[in-house]
Each structure stands twice: as C-alpha cells, then as structure tokens.
Amino acid sequence: MKAIYITRRETFNAAHRLRREDWSDAKNDDVFGKCSNKNWHGHNFELFVTVKGAPSQETGFVMNLKELGTIIKSSVIEKIDHKNINLDVDFMKGIMSSTENLAIGIWDEIKELIDAKGGELVKIKLIETENNFVEYFGGKEPF
Numbered sequence: 001m002k003a004i005y006i007t008r009r010e011t012f013n014a015a016h017r018l019r020r021e022d023w024s025d026a027k028n029d030d031v032f033g034k035c036s037n038k039n040w041h042g043h044n045f046e047l048f049v050t051v052k053g054a055p056s057q058e059t060g061f062v063m064n065l066k067e068l069g070t071i072i073k074s075s076v077i078e079k080i081d082h083k084n085i086n087l088d089v090d091f092m093k094g095i096m097s098s099t100e101n102l103a104i105g106i107w108d109e110i111k112e113l114i115d116a117k118g119g120e121l122v123k124i125k126l127i128e129t130e131n132n133f134v135e136y137f138g139g140k141e142p143f
C-alpha cells in the first residue's frame with residue numbers, strides 16, 4: 001500500500017481554567033500560570049487532524065477532506081466553539097481541561113467515525129498558543 005498522510009485543519013475558540021480547588025491560589029498560579037485565572041480566559045485553538053491511507057483508484061483521495069471536515073465540525077467544533085471547555089463540553093466533563101486532555105478527548109470523539117469512512121486516524125495536533133501545541137497519536141509511540 002502506498003500510504004500517504006492527509007490533514008484537515010479546523011479552528012475554534014473556547015474558554016477554560018486550569019485550577020485545582022484543593023490547592024492554594026499560590027500553588028495554582030505557580031503550576032498553571034495564567035491558565036489558572038479564577039475568572040476564566042480563552043484561546044484560539046487550531047486543530048489538525050491527520051488521516052493515513054492509500055489513494056483510492058477511483059478518486060485519488062485517501063478520504064474526502066470535505067467529509068473529514070464535516071465529521072470534525074459535527075463531533076467537535078459544534079460542541080466546543082465559543083463554549084467553556086470545563087462546563088459545556090460533554091466529553092471533557094470532570095477532566096482537567098489541558099491541551100493534552102483536550103487532544104485525547106477529540107481523538108476519542110472522531111476516531112470511529114473516520115475509520116468507518118476507510119481512513120485511519122493517526123494524529124491530532126492541537127495548537128493552544130503561538131508557542132504551545134500538543135500531538136497525540138492514539139497513545140502509540142509515533143517514532
């Protein structure tokens with residue numbers, strides 16, 4: 001199989017707070033910095049979803065990127081865009097709203113839907129700020 005990797009980019013903005021109520025303000029500030037702000041704050045996230053496959057004989061596509069976009073929008077973007085990750089997002093309930101955990105949550109939301117379309121989800125890249133992003137490969141070691 002001539003495996004090739006395709007990526008769809010989507011964006012959303014959302015509020016969150018990284019804060020443990022069982023810790024003092026000083027410890028929260030120390031560990032989480034500005035992300036521990038009591039009164040919330042937001043980020044403009046960039047999400048990259050990468051799918052592996054072989055180009056179809058018929059279309060030349062691994063997977064229709066428009067279809068991939070629709071899956072991401074209906075399963076992730078609609079649930080999270082302009083929302084509060086800690087309070088509003090079903091798949092993040094009770095979980096620390098770090099970028100790491102959000103990337104894992106997004107993977108779990110879309111993995112089966114993508115695989116059902118013949119692609120194989122291999123990577124979620126989630127950019128939180130200009131300087132910080134995470135990559136998740138389904139818990140496997142990529143390299």
Ligand code: NI
Pocket residue numbers: 016034035041042043
């Ligand atoms: Ni933050």
